[in-house]
Each structure stands twice: as C-alpha cells, then as structure tokens.
Amino acid sequence: MKRPDQTRSARALFEPVRVGAFNLANRIVMAPLTRNRAGTGLIPGPFAAEYYAQRASAGLVIAEATQISAQAQGYANTPGCYTDDQVRGWKTVTDSVHAKGGTIVVQLWHTGRVSHTSFQKDGQAPVGPSAIRANTKTFLAGQGFVDASMPRALELDEIPGIIKDFRHAATRAIEAGFDGVELHGAHGYLLDAFLRDGTNHRTDTYGGSIENRSRLLLEVATACADTIGSNRLGVRISPVSTAGDSHDSEPQALFNHVVEGLNPLGLAYLHVVEGETGGARDSIPFDYAILRSRFDGVWMVNNGYDRQMAIDAVASGRADLVSFGRLFIANPDLVERLRENVPLNKLMGQETFYGGGAHGYTDYPSLEQSRAARRVGEKTPA
Numbered sequence: 001m002k003r004p005d006q007t008r009s010a011r012a013l014f015e016p017v018r019v020g021a022f023n024l025a026n027r028i029v030m031a032p033l034t035r036n037r038a039g040t041g042l043i044p045g046p047f048a049a050e051y052y053a054q055r056a057s058a059g060l061v062i063a064e065a066t067q068i069s070a071q072a073q074g075y076a077n078t079p080g081c082y083t084d085d086q087v088r089g090w091k092t093v094t095d096s097v098h099a100k101g102g103t104i105v106v107q108l109w110h111t112g113r114v115s116h117t118s119f120q121k122d123g124q125a126p127v128g129p130s131a132i133r134a135n136t137k138t139f140l141a142g143q144g145f146v147d148a149s150m151p152r153a154l155e156l157d158e159i160p161g162i163i164k165d166f167r168h169a170a171t172r173a174i175e176a177g178f179d180g181v182e183l184h185g186a187h188g189y190l191l192d193a194f195l196r197d198g199t200n201h202r203t204d205t206y207g208g209s210i211e212n213r214s215r216l217l218l219e220v221a222t223a224c225a226d227t228i229g230s231n232r233l234g235v236r237i238s239p240v241s242t243a244g245d246s247h248d249s250e251p252q253a254l255f256n257h258v259v260e261g262l263n264p265l266g267l268a269y270l271h272v273v274e275g276e277t278g279g280a281r282d283s284i285p286f287d288y289a290i291l292r293s294r295f296d297g298v299w300m301v302n303n304g305y306d307r308q309m310a311i312d313a314v315a316s317g318r319a320d321l322v323s324f325g326r327l328f329i330a331n332p333d334l335v336e337r338l339r340e341n342v343p344l345n346k347l348m349g350q351e352t353f354y355g356g357g358a359h360g361y362t363d364y365p366s367l368e369q370s371r372a373a374r375r376v377g378e379k380t381p382a
Contacts (some may be wrong), residue, residue: 013314013322014339017059019298020231020268022103022179024059027314028335029323031302032062032107032182032236035361036139036354038079042067043089045077049096050362054332056102062234062271062323063093063106065184068169071127073119074111074148074189076141077355081106081169087176094177105180105234106173108166112190113151113199114138114244125152129193129200129207134245136188139354156204159216162190163223170224170233180232183221185258186273188244191217192237195254198247210250210257218261230266234300238273239291240284252286259294269298269321277303278325289318307338329353333366342367 009015014026037045052061067073067080080086090106097104113128116138120126128134128151137145154162170181185191193199194216200207206215217235225233238246239255248254262270274288275281281303292299300321301313313319328334330345337344345364352360365373 007317008315010311010315013311014335017320019060019321020180020233021229022060022232022268024103024321025057025101026059026335027321028059028310028338029300029321030055030058030061030328030334031323031325032064032184033325033329034064034075034078034354036075036077037356037361038077039089041083041085042073042078042080043086044079044093047358047362048079048089049092052093052104053096053100053102054362054366055328055334056097056100056104057333057335058102058328059321059335061097061102061104062182063090063104063178065107065109066169066173068108068110069165071120072110072165072190074115074126075119075139081108081172081176082165087172090173090176090178094179098177103179105182105232106176106178107182107184107236108169108173109184110162110165110190111138112188112193114148114188115151116140116146117149125150127151127154127158128190129153129202132199132201134188134199136243136245141355153202156206159206162216163220166220167223167227170228174228174232180234180268181224181228182234182236182271183217183224184236185217185221186236186238186243187241187277188246191220192244192246195258196246196248198249199245210254214254214258214261217258221262221265221267225265225267231268233265233267234269234271235262235267236271236273238277239288240275240286241273241277242283243277251284252290255291256294259291263295263297267297269300270295271300271302271323274301274303279304292318307341310338329360330364332364333368336367340367345370 115126276283301319302323310322348360
C-alpha cells in the first residue's frame with residue numbers, strides 16, 4: 001500500500017485493489033450498519049440476502065454488527081453468529097453477495113455494558129470492564145430506545161471465555177461463507193470499553209496502564225488471527241468518538257499503543273472512524289497521521305466522507321479504502337453513482353432505520369430504476 005507521501009491516480013477509488021486475502025473491485029466499502037431486522041433466534045431476516053446483494057458492487061461489504069454469544073446482545077433483533085441456525089441464515093446472505101461478484105466480511109461484537117437486562121439470561125446485569133453504567137440508550141422491541149442497564153464487572157476468570165467466544169464466532173463466520181471478519185473495537189462496546197480509562201477502573205492485569213487496558217483487544221485479535229488467518233481479519237477503532245459513552249483521558253497515547261500492538265499481526269486492514277461518529281471530524285484534537293505512521297497495512301477511513309473527500313483521500317495516499325454508512329442505506333448502487341458523479345437518493349424517515357421490513361431497507365431505487373421511472377414520466381401525457 002502507498003504511504004501518505006505517495007500519490008495515486010484520481011480514479012484510484014474506483015480501481016481494483018488487493019487487500020489481505022481479498023481481491024476487491026474498488027476501494028469503496030459498505031460500513032457495518034445496525035438495522036435491527038433479525039428474526040427469531042437472531043437469524044438474519046428474510047430480506048437480508050436481497051439487501052446485501054443489492055450493495056455487492058462495493059469493493060467490500062461489511063455486514064452489520066453481529067453477536068458472538070447470547071450474552072453479547074445489546075439491542076433488539078440484531079443477528080448472531082454462534083448457532084447452527086444463524087450460520088445457515090448467514091450462508092444465504094453470503095451466497096447472494098458472492099453470486100453478484102462481491103466480497104463480504106462480518107463485524108463481530110460484544111456490546112458489553114451497552115445492553116439491557118432484558119437481553120441477559122435470567123435478567124442478569126450486562127457485563128463490562130467495571131460496574132459503571134453507560135450514559136447511553138439501547139433499543140428494545142416495542143419500546144424503542146431506553147437507558148442501558150447497570151453492568152457488573154467481568155471477573156478475571158471470565159475473560160478467557162470472552163476470548164473463546166470471539167474465536168468461536170470467527171470460525172462460524174467462515175463456515176457461514178464470509179470472506180473474513182471485522183472485530184468491533186469501537187463505540188463504547190466491550191473491547192473499546194476495556195481500552196478507555198473512563199470506563200475501565202480495573203486494578204488487575206486488564207486495567208490501569210494503557211498496556212493493561214489494551215490487553216483484551218490485542219488478545220482477541222491475536223486469537224482470531226490465529227484461527228481464521230490474519231489476512232482475513234480487520235479491526236475497527238474510533239479513537240475520539242464518544243458513542244456508547246466512551247471517553248479516555250489520553251486518546252492519542254492509548255491508540256498509538258493499540259495500533260502498534262495490532263501492526264505485527266498482519267491484519268487485512270485497520271478501520272478508523274475519524275472524529276465523532278456521525279458528527280464533527282475535529283471534535284477532539286487527534287493526529288491521525290501519527291496514528292497511521294504506526295501501521296504498515298491497509299488503512300480504511302470512515303465518517304462523513306463524500307465523493308470528493310474519498311477521491312482525495314485515496315489519491316493522496318492518506319487512505320487506502322473509504323467506508324460509507326448512511327449513503328449505502330439509501331443508495332444500493334453507491335459505487336456507480338459515485339463513479340458517474342450523479343445525484344444520490346435521500347434517506348427515508350428515521351423510523352425505517354431500525355427494525356421493520358422491506359420499506360427503507362430493500363426498496364431504495366437503483367440508478368437504472370430511477371432513470372427508467374423518469375423515462376416513463378417523460379412519455380406520460382400531461
């Protein structure tokens with residue numbers, strides 16, 4: 001991969017690239033998007049295969065955040081990847097994407113303290129690094145967004161089980177036909193919560209120093225890399241995002257250490273959310289160039305990129321891949337629209353984002369459908 005002081009063609013965003021084990025058709029990535037449409041048993045819903053296949057022209061599709069275990073759930077109707085039925089459900093999705101020539105990985109998460117007792121066995125408390133309640137919301141079926149529940153701190157002897165669950169889910173993901181896995185190390189969920197001194201007040205080997213707080217993420221990444229191959233593994237981080245009530249007193253030093261620890265693994269990519277998730281890119285001072293200098297592999301960027309920003313980031317070598325979230329919700333053929341520099345669909349109402357059926361999920365028109373509708377309209381007498 002080219003470094004930031006090297007330049008590429010202005011068309012590089014749309015050109016093929018080799019990333020880890022993957023041959024990607026372009027450098028445009030569909031970011032993981034929670035849509036709360038899983039069915040009974042937390043199996044991908046009936047429209048999921050169509051939804052992802054519609055977006056298979058992305059160089060890489062990152063499927064929505066998916067539980068590694070029953071304990072890992074934090075929101076209603078989010079899928080899992082740890083039972084046979086879930087694996088079979090995901091296989092229909094991966095088959096549909098591959099039939100369209102696409103490449104798809106799944107983001108695996110444990111939501112940690114960003115959860116609710118109603119998702120936990122026998123109504124128990126969610127788990128986190130420490131017993132500190134997240135000042136954030138979770139999503140319950142029929143109730144909408146509600147306050148996260150008070151968590152309990154994971155016992156030291158429980159942590160190997162968390163690592164085992166990540167490893168197991170990564171193995172099941174490959175069985176489900178995914179080309180790889182992305183670990184969700186961002187946005188205040190369990191791996192990120194262990195990193196931050198605002199949420200991790202432990203005094204054992206997983207708390208205190210930056211080295212100790214980084215331990216769980218690095219152990220999980222190492223375990224998954226050993227299991228499925230490092231060239232099929234990505235990691236997502238969000239150094240300054242406060243999503244999930246996430247905060248740290250020294251984010252630059254913390255994430256410099258995290259990236260230095262991940263670098264020797266030979267990951268397929270590192271996925272970096274720049275700034276406040278869905279908000280300001282400069283909310284907290286942070287030097288992403290210094291961060292990147294600590295990583296030798298493929299660098300993926302995210303947060304509010306538009307067409308020109310993405311073209312410039314890749315052409316300059318500042319990024320190797322650019323991921324888009326909401327633009328992919330509304331534009332199943334986003335790659336074509338960006339390539340041709342044509343207008344984008346507008347998002348439907350927010351009520352269609354989380355939960356529901358096909359509306360606001362699989363019924364956004366493609367560019368060809370929009371053009372066909374216009375042609376019909378032009379032929380209709382006034």
